[in-house]
Amino acid sequence: MSVLEQLAQSVIEGKINEAVSMTQQALAEEIDAVTIIQDGLAAGMNEVGRRFKAGEYFLPEVMVSAKSMSKGVELLEPYLAGDENSNTVGTFMIGTVKGDVHDIGKNILIMMFQGAGFKVIDLGVDVPPEKFVQAAVEQKPDIVGLCALLSTTMPMQAKTIAAFEQASCRDQFKIMVGGAPVSQDWSDKITADGYAADAIEAVDMAKELLGIA
Amino acid sequence: MVKQMTSRERVQTALNHQEPDRVPLGMWMTLGAYKNFREYLGLTVKDQYPPGSTTWSMDVHVEPDVIEKLGLDVIRIGSSTPDGQGFKINENGFYVDEWSVPRKKVEYEGGYYMEDVNPPLKDATIADLEDYPWPDPTADGCWNGLEQKAKRLFTETDKALLAQFGRGGIYEQAKYLRGHEQILMDMILEPEFVHALFAKLCQVEMKFNEMGIKLIGKYLTQVRMSPEDLGNQDNLQISPKTFREMIKPYYTKSFGLASKLLKEQNPHAKLQFHSCGAIYAIVPDLIECGMEVSDPMQPIAKGVEPARLKQEFGDRLSWWGGIDVQRTLPLGTPEQVAAEVRTRIKEAAPGGGYILSSSHRCQPDIPSQNITTMYEAAKEYGQYPIKL
Numbered sequence: 334m335s336v337l338e339q340l341a342q343s344v345i346e347g348k349i350n351e352a353v354s355m356t357q358q359a360l361a362e363e364i365d366a367v368t369i370i371q372d373g374l375a376a377g378m379n380e381v382g383r384r385f386k387a388g389e390y391f392l393p394e395v396m397v398s399a400k401s402m403s404k405g406v407e408l409l410e411p412y413l414a415g416d417e418n419s420n421t422v423g424t425f426m427i428g429t430v431k432g433d434v435h436d437i438g439k440n441i442l443i444m445m446f447q448g449a450g451f452k453v454i455d456l457g458v459d460v461p462p463e464k465f466v467q468a469a470v471e472q473k474p475d476i477v478g479l480c481a482l483l484s485t486t487m488p489m490q491a492k493t494i495a496a497f498e499q500a501s502c503r504d505q506f507k508i509m510v511g512g513a514p515v516s517q518d519w520s521d522k523i524t525a526d527g528y529a530a531d532a533i534e535a536v537d538m539a540k541e542l543l544g545i546a
Numbered sequence: 547m548v549k550q551m552t553s554r555e556r557v558q559t560a561l562n563h564q565e566p567d568r569v570p571l572g573m574w575m576t577l578g579a580y581k582n583f584r585e586y587l588g589l590t591v592k593d594q595y596p597p598g599s600t601t602w603s604m605d606v607h608v609e610p611d612v613i614e615k616l617g618l619d620v621i622r623i624g625s626s627t628p629d630g631q632g633f634k635i636n637e638n639g640f641y642v643d644e645w646s647v648p649r650k651k652v653e654y655e656g657g658y659y660m661e662d663v664n665p666p667l668k669d670a671t672i673a674d675l676e677d678y679p680w681p682d683p684t685a686d687g688c689w690n691g692l693e694q695k696a697k698r699l700f701t702e703t704d705k706a707l708l709a710q711f712g713r714g715g716i717y718e719q720a721k722y723l724r725g726h727e728q729i730l731m732d733m734i735l736e737p738e739f740v741h742a743l744f745a746k747l748c749q750v751e752m753k754f755n756e757m758g759i760k761l762i763g764k765y766l767t768q769v770r771m772s773p774e775d776l777g778n779q780d781n782l783q784i785s786p787k788t789f790r791e792m793i794k795p796y797y798t799k800s801f802g803l804a805s806k807l808l809k810e811q812n813p814h815a816k817l818q819f820h821s822c823g824a825i826y827a828i829v830p831d832l833i834e835c836g837m838e839v840s841d842p843m844q845p846i847a848k849g850v851e852p853a854r855l856k857q858e859f860g861d862r863l864s865w866w867g868g869i870d871v872q873r874t875l876p877l878g879t880p881e882q883v884a885a886e887v888r889t890r891i892k893e894a895a896p897g898g899g900y901i902l903s904s905s906h907r908c909q910p911d912i913p914s915q916n917i918t919t920m921y922e923a924a925k926e927y928g929q930y931p932i933k934l
């Protein structure tokens with residue numbers, strides 16, 4: 334197995350220390366940081382996502398794998414400086430809407446988007462519509478994701494979309510919605526650009542929206 | 547035509563897997579929904595109601611006047627916080643519950659939730675667990691007035707009484723003490739710590755149940771263990787294997803004790819266990835631990851389709867819930883609500899073993915009319931023998 338395959342494997346198996354040492358070894362072999370991420374860390378995380386969707390992995394496995402990946406990414410950060418944007422497929426901004434603090438699903442989404450090569454901006458939980466709009470206008474993501482896990486906070490997805498309209502910048506961003514009670518019907522009703530039931534579908538949908546599928 | 551039963555007989559009969567006169571009806575609500583609903587019914591509305599389930603959950607015990615008015619069958623009662631007071635406010639303005647977990651108000655349209663911040667055992671080691679200020683299940687505050695209340699409700703009403711004594715549980719409480727993501731990772735990275743924490747929490751849960759059951763067990767039809775959310779929408783949070791290694795041993799102990807003490811007081815009473823979500827793979831384990839009533843029946847989570855559950859476990863298990871709070875009740879028309887009630891009764895009610903209610907607490911997003919429609923439809927379609 335090549336060092337990158339081993340690195341991917343250590344992410345899949347959630348071996349944090351091994352992910353760190355393999356990342357170091359890959360650097361020592363003078364593999365460039367972007368390749369280490371793409372063919373090592375992110376490749377591993379994609380497999381983790383697949384296993385999660387297939388019901389083979391559960392939350393603990395996914396979180397420990399994600400931690401392994403992020404430890405590796407941390408080591409690579411100094412080597413990525415400067416060309417951060419040139420290598421991303423797009424920027425994904427995500428937050429859980431106002432009134433809602435569920436973030437486990439959102440955090441899994443973040444890992445998968447990072448794994449797929451997106452730059453991710455995490456606005457956290459309980460995010461009011463104005464904050465989504467302000468952050469989007471300032472940081473210009475390609476896609477804004479609105480997460481809601483409660484039927485009581487789903488209407489806030491609609492309000493957030495309305496806030497983009499009011500600020501006359503709705504057409505500058507693709508808006509995706511998701512979370513347990515959300516459905517395609519709901520997404521259509523509130524005129525979101527896309528809905529996905531899980532993190533893997535979400536990444537596919539995002540690529541489709543950006544025309545890079 | 548089956549002879550008309552009292553509420554208590556109705557619930558008891560259903561939970562014994564026999565057909566009562568009609569499907570029994572239960573109700574659970576958050577504070578905001580409850581206030582709206584009382585107003586809708588033209589009943590007096592207070593500013594605050596004491597917490598029902600856990601201190602933070604915004605759950606209320608629906609009062610007998612609402613239950614009488616709608617013809618429901620179950621009254622819920624339970625312990626209070628050890629100081630009898632509920633939240634304390636700390637120097638940072640957070641609300642601190644009896645587990646010393648700080649919480650803050652998170653507002654949404656229609657009310658607020660109390661969410662955990664800064665989990666107190668985030669960096670703890672096993673040694674730290676000994677000195678932690680665990681809530682004291684023997685404190686008077688937990689039990690003040692409960693015996694008189696239970697006795698009064700038992701003699702003055704014919705309703706079934708469902709009690710919850712535990713105030714946090716094992717896996718669930720660990721999430722708040724340790725942090726949601728941390729405890730999940732700990733299952734793999736720090737299993738010894740998880741066992742030490744669960745063992746401690748199990749002791750507390752067992753003592754709460756022991757105290758409560760000895761005090762009022764003889765009046766009860768059901769005891770509900772502290773709620774534990776093991777499921778997500780489409781799968782378990784943790785694998786069946788992890789469940790069996792890390793959690794099941796503690797449920798075996800704590801359900802086992804509660805069940806034994808309860809049956810000593812009232813041989814017909816049943817043990818009810820709450821877990822949200824897609825828990826299909828561990829239902830047999832939970833039955834083995836002592837679960838007799840599974841709460842809630844959550845129709846749109848994956849793998850726990852009511853017809854499937856009924857078919858596979860209907861001879862051993864009863865359910866509470868079934869009417870969807872994620873889509874139908876908040877977003878549906880009254881006709882859609884009635885149609886779902888009809889379907890659910892058809893699937894879950896034959897042979898007994900089903901108490902109909904919302905699939906989680908009713909929240910303020912549910913129109914009051916949908917709530918009354920749910921119960922009216924249930925009375926219409928729920929007459930035994932079910933002919934739908």
Ligand code: B12
Pocket residue numbers: 432433434435436437438439441442477478479480481482483484485509510511512513514527528529530531532533535576602603604605652659660661726775777778779780822823844847871872905906907909
């Ligand atoms: C864990 C949990 C909690 C934890 C959250 C911890 C945390 N830090 O996130 C705590 C205990 C704090 C909590 C609190 C509450 N909860 Co809660 N919770 C859950 C539970 C059990 C699992 C959620 C979860 O983490 N799933 C795992 C992740 C991986 O899945 P996911 O979030 O669905 O995300 C995936 C997809 O949906 C999608 N996705 C997610 N977001 C997005 C966004 C976009 C843009 C896209 C494209 C896709 C996408 O991709 C993700 C990865 O595959 C659900 C049960 C359920 N059925 O979902 C209840 C549930 C959501 N909770 C519920 C309730 C009622 C509450 C409370 C109101 C309880 C109360 N006080 O009464 C509070 C409200 C808190 C608040 N203000 O938000 C109800 C909601 C019912 C309703 N009416 O909608 C549920 C459905 C439980 C039930 N059986 O009814 N909860």
